[in-house]
Amino acid sequence: MEVNLKLADELKEKIENCRKCSLWRFRKKVIVGEGPIPSDFFFLGQNPGKMENELGRPFVGRAGKYLDKLLSLAGLSREEIYLTGAVRCPTPRNRRPTTKEIKACSEFLKLQLKAVNPKLIVAMGGVALEALQIKNKVTKIHGKILEFRGIKVFVTFHPSAAMRFPKIRKHSFEDFKKLRDFQNR
Ligand code: SF4
Structure with a gap:
């Protein structure tokens, strides 16, 4: 437990001082992540808005409120999960982070996974998938379980997409209900 917390502190300091890509210019307050350390569930999103x-x-x-609703379908709450994004700094006009930016930030993800030591990563959206080196589309593999460095990965849509598009919403609801089943295994 102590080792995990030390890793989390190291991570915060590293992110605060990071200038590995040009996005650092847009950073105001550093987002490391939120949730218990260690935690069984590691929810991975995109980048801060x-x-x-x-x-x-x-x-x-708004996407956060929507995520709370989705979590309740899975029988989970924020207090039980660890939550973060694949890219730690905001992008101009909230554009999708580039492959280069996702790669530059991936060192933090690896360190964070070590600290949180989850049983399951929930990859929400394409950027999360790319950060986990999964070369496929969310539309094709959502609801499935894959693997990243020996940790199970459950794939689903980003809550923003579920909030905006009714067709995606339906699948997103189904995915989160499946997540409830996963807990009961
Ligand atoms: S996005 Fe990640 S890699 Fe780029 S400056 Fe921010 S913390 Fe560093």
Whole structure:
């Protein structure tokens, strides 16, 4: 437990000082992640939006509220999960992070997985998949379980996509219900 917390502190310091890609210029408050350490569930999103950047917390805007709703379908709450994004700094006009930016930030993801030591990573959206080196589309593999460095990965859509598109919403609801089943295994 102590080792995990030490790793988490190291990670915070590293992210605060990181200039590995040009996105550092847009960073206001550092987002490391939120949730218990260690934790069985590691939820991985994209990158901070405007509100997240102001407050230094992941998923605090509308997508965050939507995530809470999805979590309740899985029988989970924020207090039980670890939550973070694949890219730690915001992008201009909230564009999708580039492959180069995702790669530059991946060192933090690996360190964080070591600290949190989850049983399951929930990859939400294409950027999360790319960060986990899974070369496939969410539309093709959502609801399935894959693997990253020996850890199981459950694939689903990003909550923002589920919030905006009714067709995706339906699949997203089904995925999160499956996640409930996963806990009961
Ligand atoms: S996005 Fe990641 S790699 Fe780029 S500056 Fe921020 S912390 Fe560093």
